[in-house]
Amino acid sequence: MADDMGLVKTLKCVAPRGPLLKQDRNLLNKLNCKRRAFLSGTPIQNDLLDTSVYHFVKTRMLGSIADFRGRLSDCTVSKTTGATQNCAGLYFNVLISGKLAVLDCILASTKSRTDDRFVLVSNYTQTLDVFEHLARLRGYQFVRLDGSMTAKKRMKIVDKFNDPDSKDFLFMLSSKAGGCGLNLIGANRLVMFDPDWNPANDEQAMARVWRDGQKKPVFIYRLLTTGTIEEKIFQRQTHKKSLSSAVVDCEENVERHFSLSELRELFNLKTDTLSDTHDKLQCKRCINNIQTKAPPEEADTTCSVAQWNHTTSKHKIKDFALHSAWDTAVSFVFYQRSHEKN
Incomplete structure (x- = not known):
């Protein structure tokens, strides 16, 4: 069918995984194709980084990637800076306090009655810092994965946590750094501490414990502060x-x-x-x-x-x-x- 349609003469590259191209944007720019299609099993998210996908499919549709990102960033910042500044104190003084009390109780109750372990997910590294403080206060062993960790070290701590003999009670995860692709079946309880505007991010993060090899019932907790x-x-x-x-x-x-x-x-x-x-x-x-x-x-x-x-x-x-x-x-x-x- 491909020969009849004339696609063989124009198709230069077949990529097995779209997300790999999304991560390596220089590779996109090197592909010289007359007809282009981008296939991905993961969502094309509504952030600035994924504009390279559109640029690859339809060159110059949005102008250069740098120019488009600059214009959109300026527009976004000008419209949201005031609101962000007004809400910064509210978030860390009100949102975290009530949810942290609930989280503290859930962790203590589970620790005292079962051998279940937790993945704690947040969009913010500052919140992971709060998790660390709580874990040290309660004497919980933990590991942490955020954007500062190399890929090689990530796999080491994942394998260590998934070991049935591991003493780590908590796996603290930045959704931006590790919300996609990780298998964390060493835990069977996951807490989404804060929501993301993009539902795909949260859904990817919540799927970390419900994976092949999981032998325990899985519990997912999403914590939201009422009325905020x-x-x-x-x-x-x-x-x-x-x-x-x-x-x-x-x-x-x-x-x-x-x-x-x-x-x-x-x-x-x-x-x-x-x-x-x-x-x-x-x-x-x-x-x-x-x-x-x-x-x-x-x-x-x-x-x-x-x-x-x-x-x-x-x-x-x-x-x-x-x-x-x-x-x-x-x-x-x-x-x-x-x-x-x-």
């Missing part, structure tokens, strides 16, 4: 996935989720809600924040949180670690199982 920008980021993740379903999977009835007023509300702090996300769902299965109707039987963790279980009471929680941490700072929980045991 974190809930709004999570809501935007849900909206982005809905948009992806409409474009890629041809699903219908996907609403337009953005408005000017919603964008202005991103940095507003809501103190009068148990869950802003649940409020915006306008859930018909709950009355006064009490679930009166179970989710559909076919619902699982791949479904929208609208089809998960909702609770404001720890008595509905079967996971002992989350149950024990409830009274520290938990107001609302969405929970679901991927499947039932046969």
Whole structure:
């Protein structure tokens, strides 16, 4: 078929993995092809680094890569610097404190009752520093992987952590540095401490413990501070996935989720809600924040949180670690199982 279409005469290179090209952008520039197609099993993310992919497929469509990045960076900084400065103190003084108390309780409860181990994921190296402080305070052994570590050393600490005889209780992971490709089956519990605007980043990071070779039940905890920008980021993740379903999977009835007023509300702090996300769902299965109707039987963790279980009471929680941490700072929980045991 390729000969009939005339592709053999023009195709110069077949790359087995698109992500490798995304990582080595100099390699993209060296390929001399008249007809170009870029195939990748991982998402092309909405950050400046992935503009090289578009530049490869359609040269000069966005101008030079350096010029385009410069223009977009200037625009982004000018529009967000003020908001970022206003929220910096709020994030580290409010967001971390409540979630850290919940995390501390989950870790202590699990450590005292099981031999389960944890992967702690954050988008920020400052938060990994906080994790380190907590681990040293409680006497937990740990390893840390962030962007400062070489690839060779990364594999050594991954292999060490995955060793069944390893004494490391915690694997601290920067989602930007190691959220994709790592196999961390030495742990069966993972905590996503903060959300990313791009849902693909979080989904890749959460998949680190649910991999081939995992022999234990897996628990994923996503911690969001109620009424803050974190809930709004999570809501935007849900909206982005809905948009992806409409474009890629041809699903219908996907609403337009953005408005000017919603964008202005991103940095507003809501103190009068148990869950802003649940409020915006306008859930018909709950009355006064009490679930009166179970989710559909076919619902699982791949479904929208609208089809998960909702609770404001720890008595509905079967996971002992989350149950024990409830009274520290938990107001609302969405929970679901991927499947039932046969």
